[in-house]
Amino acid sequence: MFKRVLIANRGEIAVRVIRACRELGIETVAVFSEPDRDALHARMADQSVCIGPGPNGESYLVDSNVLMAAQITGADAIHPGYGYFAENAAFVEACEHLGLIFIGPSSKTIEQMGEKVVARRTASEVGVPVPPGTPDPISDEGEATQEAERLGYPILVKAAAGGGGRGIRRVETAAELGPALATAQSEALASFGNGDVYLEKLLSQPRHVEVQIMADRHGNVQHMFERECSVQNLRHQKLIEEAPCATISERVRQKMGADAVKIAKAANYLGAGTIEFLVDRESKHYFIEMNTRIQVEHPVTEEFLGHDVVREQICVAAGEKLSFTTEKLNRSGHAIEARVTSEDPDRDFAPSCGMVTEWIQPGGFGVRVDTYVHAGYALTPFYDPLIAKVIVHAENREKAIVRLRRALDEFHIGGVKTNIPLLLRIIDSDDYQSGNWTTETLGLFFMVEAVVAGAG
Numbered sequence: 351m352f353k354r355v356l357i358a359n360r361g362e363i364a365v366r367v368i369r370a371c372r373e374l375g376i377e378t379v380a381v382f383s384e385p386d387r388d389a390l391h392a393r394m395a396d397q398s399v400c401i402g403p404g405p406n407g408e409s410y411l412v413d414s415n416v417l418m419a420a421q422i423t424g425a426d427a428i429h430p431g432y433g434y435f436a437e438n439a440a441f442v443e444a445c446e447h448l449g450l451i452f453i454g455p456s457s458k459t460i461e462q463m464g465e466k467v468v469a470r471r472t473a474s475e476v477g478v479p480v481p482p483g484t485p486d487p488i489s490d491e492g493e494a495t496q497e498a499e500r501l502g503y504p505i506l507v508k509a510a511a512g513g514g515g516r517g518i519r520r521v522e523t524a525a526e527l528g529p530a531l532a533t534a535q536s537e538a539l540a541s542f543g544n545g546d547v548y549l550e551k552l553l554s555q556p557r558h559v560e561v562q563i564m565a566d567r568h569g570n571v572q573h574m575f576e577r578e579c580s581v582q583n584l585r586h587q588k589l590i591e592e593a594p595c596a597t598i599s600e601r602v603r604q605k606m607g608a609d610a611v612k613i614a615k616a617a618n619y620l621g622a623g624t625i626e627f628l629v630d631r632e633s634k635h636y637f638i639e640m641n642t643r644i645q646v647e648h649p650v651t652e653e654f655l656g657h658d659v660v661r662e663q664i665c666v667a668a669g670e671k672l673s674f675t676t677e678k679l680n681r682s683g684h685a686i687e688a689r690v691t692s693e694d695p696d697r698d699f700a701p702s703c704g705m706v707t708e709w710i711q712p713g714g715f716g717v718r719v720d721t722y723v724h725a726g727y728a729l730t731p732f733y734d735p736l737i738a739k740v741i742v743h744a745e746n747r748e749k750a751i752v753r754l755r756r757a758l759d760e761f762h763i764g765g766v767k768t769n770i771p772l773l774l775r776i777i778d779s780d781d782y783q784s785g786n787w788t789t790e791t792l793g794l795f796f797m798v799e800a801v802v803a804g805a806g
Contacts, residue, residue, distance in 0.1 A: 351374060351375070351376065351665075351668050351670075352376050352426050352427045352451070352664070352667075352668055353376065353377060353424075353426055354376065354377040354378070354379060354396075354423065354424055354425045354426055354427075355367070355371050355376050355377070355378055355379070355425060355426075355427045355428070355429050355453070355664070356378075356379040356380075356381065356416070356419060356420040356423065356425040356427070356428050356429070357378060357379070357380055357381070357391065357395070357428075357429050357431060358381060358410075358416045358428050358429065358430045358431065358434060358435050359391075359410070359429075359430060359431030359432075359433070359434055359436075360381075360382065360383075360386055360389065360391055360410060360722075360733065361389075361391070361722045361733065361734070361736070362720045362721050362722045362736070362737075362738065362739065363431035363432055363644070363646075364380060364391035364431060364722070365390055365391050365394060365720070365721075365722050366660060366720055367429045367431060367660060367664075368380070368391060368394050368395055370658065370660040370661045370664060371429075371664065373661065374661065374664060374665075376664070377396045377397075378394075378395040378396050378397075379395055379396065379397045379398070379399065379419065379420070379423045379425050380392045380394070380395035380397070380398040380399070381398070381399050381400075381401045381409075381410070381415075381416055381419050382398055382399070382400055382401070382409075383400070383401065383402055383403060383404050383405075383408075383409035383410060383732070384400065384402070384403050384404060384409075385404040385728070385730050385732065387400065389722060389727075390722040390723075390724070391722060397423050399419040399422070399423060401415040401416060401419055402415055404730060404732045405732055406434075406732060406733070410434055411434060411435075413435065413438075413440075413441050413444060416428075416435070417444060417445070417448060417450075420448075420450055421448065425450065426450065426451060427450060427451035427452070427453055427667065427668075428445055428450055428451070428452055428453065429453040429664070430452070430453070430454060430643065431643075431644065432643050432644055432645065432646060433734070436454065436642075436643035436644075437460050437464050437641070437642050437643055438460070439457040439458075439460040439461040439464065440457070442454070442455075442456065442457035442460060443457045451667055451668070452667075453621065453663060453664060453667040454620070454621050454622075454642065454643060454663075454667070455617075455619055455620045455621055455623065455642050456618070456620065458618075459617050459618055459619055459620070459642060460642050462617055463617050463639075463640040463642050464511055464642060465510055465511055466508065466509070466510050466511065466548065466639050467484075467485065467486055467487055467510050467546075467548050469637075469639055469640050470483065470637070470638075471485070472613065472616050472617060473609075473613050473616075473637040475616065476612045476613060476615075476616045477609075477612070478609045478612060478613055478637045479634070479635070479636050479637065480636055480637050480638070481550050481551050481553060481628065481636045481638065482501055482550070482551040483501070483548060483549055483550035483551060484497050484501075484548045484549045484550075486548070487510050487546035487547060487548050488507075488531070488546075488547055488548060488549060491527070491528050491531055494507075494527055494531050494549065495524065495527060497549050498521070498524065498527055498549060499524075501549060501550075501551045502551065503521065503522055503523060503524070504520060504521060504522045504552040505520075505521050505549050505550065505551055505552055506518060506519070506520055506521070506549070506550045506551075506552050507519045507521060507527075507530050507531055507534040507547050507548075507549060508534070508547060508548055508549075508550055509534060509537070509538035509541070509542060509544075509546070509547055510538070510544065510546035510547060510548055511538065511542045511543075511544040511546065515582070515583075515585045515586030515587040516537055516538070516541040516542075516585075517534050517535075517537045517538035517541060517542070517547065518534065518586050519531075519533055519534045520552065531547065534547050535547050550638075553628050553630050553636070554630075554631070555630075555631060555788040555789075555790055556580075556628040556629060556630055556788060556789055556790075557578065557580045557595070557597065557628070557629040557788055557789070558578075558579045558580045558582065558588075558626070558627075558628060558629075558789050559576050559577070559578055559579065559580075559595050559598065559606065559626075559627050559628075559629050559635070560576065560577050560579055560624045560625065560626040560627065560641075560645075561573050561574075561575070561576050561577075561606055561607055561610035561624065561625045561627070562574040562575065562576075562577065562622070562623075562624055562645075562648070562651045562659065563610050563611060563614045563619065563622075563623050563624070563625060564621070564622055564623075564659070564662055564663070564666065564672060565614055565615075565619045565620050565621065565623075565666070565672075566620070566666040566670065566671050566672045567620060567666065567669055568671050570671060570672045571611050571614050571615050571619065572611070572672055572674065572675055572676045573607040573608075573610050573611050573676050574651050574655060574657070574659070574676070574679065575593065575594055575603070575607065575651070575654070575655070575676075575679070575681065576593065576594060576595050576598070576603060576606060576607070577591050577592065577593045577594075577595070577647055577650055577651060578591065578592040578593070578594070578595035578596065578597075579591045579626075579647065580787050580788050580789050580791070581776060581782070581787055581791075581792065582789055582792065583695075583699055583792060584698075584699075584792065584793055585699070586789075588646070588647065588689065589688070589689055589769070589772075589773065589776070589792075590686065590687065590688050590689070590773065590776065590777070591647040591650050591686070591687045592650060592684065592685065592686045592687075592747070592750075593650040593651050593653070593654035593655075593684070593685045594654065594681065594684070596684070596747050596785050597785050598629065598633060599633065602629070602633050602635065605635070606627060606635050607676065609625070609627075609635070609637070610625035613625050613637065613640065614640075617640070619642075620666065620667070621663050621666055621667055622643070622644045622648070622659055622660075622662070622663040623640060623641060623642050623643065624640065624641040624643075624645050625637065625640050626638050626639050626640065626641065628789075644659065644660065644663060646689065646736070646739070647687050647739075648660070649685075649687055649718065649720060649739060649741045650685040650686065650687045650741060651685075653685035653718065653741055653742075653743040654681065654682065654683070654684070654685040654743070655679050655680060655681065655682070656680055656682060657674065657679060662674075682743075683743055683744055683745045683746060683750070684743070684744060684745070684746055684747040684749075684750040685741060685742065685743045685750065686741070686742050686747075686750045686751065686754050687739055687740065687741045688739070688740045688741075688754060688758065688773050688777075689736055689738075689739055689769075690736075690737055690738040690739070690740060690761065690763075690768055690769065690770060690773070691735040691736050691737060691768065691769045692729050692735045692737050692766045692767065692768055693735045693767065693768070693769050694767040694769075695769050695771075695772040699769075701731060701735050702729070702735075702766040702767035702768070703729045703730055703731050703766065704728070704729060704765055704766050705726070705727075705728050705729075705765050705766075706723055706724070706725055706726065706727045706728070706729060706763060706764065706765050706766060707725065707764040707765035708725055708762055708763060708764030708765065709723060709724050709725040709727075709762075709763055709764075710760070710761070710762040710763075711738065711760075711761055712740065712756070712757035712758070712759075712760035712761050713760075714756075714757075716742055716743045716744055716750075716753050717740070717741075717742050717753065717757045718740075718741040718742070718743075719738055719739070719740055719741075720738065720739040720741070721737060721738035721739070722737075723737045723738060725764075729766055737763075737768070738761075740754065740757050740758060740761065742754045742757055747785070751777055751782075751783065754777060755774065755777055755778070758770055758773055758774055758777075759774070776792075
């Protein structure tokens with residue numbers, strides 16, 4: 351097992367990794383920017399190193415500073431969390447060169463599956479269906495026009511590298527294609543350093559369902575069942591996730607799990623990862639991408655199965671064999687995670703920054719809160735607006751929804767705007783309660799609210 355792990359991240363995921371390491375008897379090193387000097391992850395770790403000013407590009411995304419911190423503190427491994435360097439093949443190569451273990455897959459796997467066009471090809475080669483789309487990145491608008499006509503509108507313009515809902519544009523007509531192409535390319539370049547995009551046929555009213563996989567260095571690859579992730583904002587960023595998916599059959603569940611394992615094996619995967627699918631109205635599933643890292647929503651899987659995903663991830667990186675097989679995992683009840691963000695949904699999810707003047711978080715039976723925020727903490731414009739994850743578990747979905755509503759009602763945050771009112775409106779809606787929510791429902795939801803407000 352590792353002696354000392356540096357966490358190349360901040361916020362709630364850094365706190366989560368520190369806790370897992372502590373239970374394993376591993377010392378931890380936190381890196382922090384100047385505004386994060388008193389942040390929870392910097393205070394909790396055994397050692398902390400300042401790596402620069404507030405902006406990510408001057409601190410958390412400066413690879414030389416992070417690697418130097420690992421060397422001077424004697425770390426033997428780096429956990430990237432999610433975001434930042436989690437899917438950066440060059441950073442993994444640098445770790446390998448310095449003799450540091452990267453707690454995640456190899457640089458080759460990250461490069462292969464991080465390129466969405468290559469990932470689609472990998473899935474197709476092992477017999478897993480993908481949505482119709484272009485086999486290679488689009489070179490210019492003329493080619494895009496020809497391919498769009500072949501696929502038929504509506505389509506999606508999607509970044510070939512990256513994720514998190516960035517670099518994606520929906521196109522309904524030929525007139526919208528040129529501007530959408532330019533915008534997606536620009537956003538992809540700014541977000542991922544790669545402006546390549548491809549086209550994909552838009553499936554009507556799909557569900558977004560992902561499968562958690564785990565693989566060790568001994569050739570064992572297992573899946574940890576699925577999560578429903580269809581509640582997304584208008585930028586394709588997830589708001590609420592559930593485990594299991596309440597609307598798929600056991601037959602579809604087993605097929606998706608088997609397909610996820612096939613893709614992971616084809617990619618020579620190591621560690622925790624996620625295979626993402628869209629499921630259409632006929633319950634046919636299509637691979638869309640692989641996230642080669644731990645996911646924000648991993649706690650719903652942990653609560654559903656009673657199994658520590660982050661601990662398992664660290665152990666397999668240290669060379670241990672998987673501690674479970676899929677067949678022996680204990681599926682229990684239903685878990686739901688709601689992402690609480692410092693955003694104003696009524697102003698196009700504009701970030702809300704400032705001093706947190708009040709912080710009263712929920713608790714009680716079946717309620718878990720992963721966070722790094724407390725009263726007196728200053729939220730700055732430099733970082734992601736995710737401030738907490740509220741995860742609930744109950745014996746069935748109906749009781750889990752009731753428990754989530756109770757928990758969100760108890761959550762009082764002062765000084766900044768949050769998305770809690772929107773989360774409550776969503777879980778109270780008929781579409782959510784009945785399980786009919788798809789990736790397109792939130793747009794319709796806002797339209798209906800606007801009509802009702804106008805009529806009033």
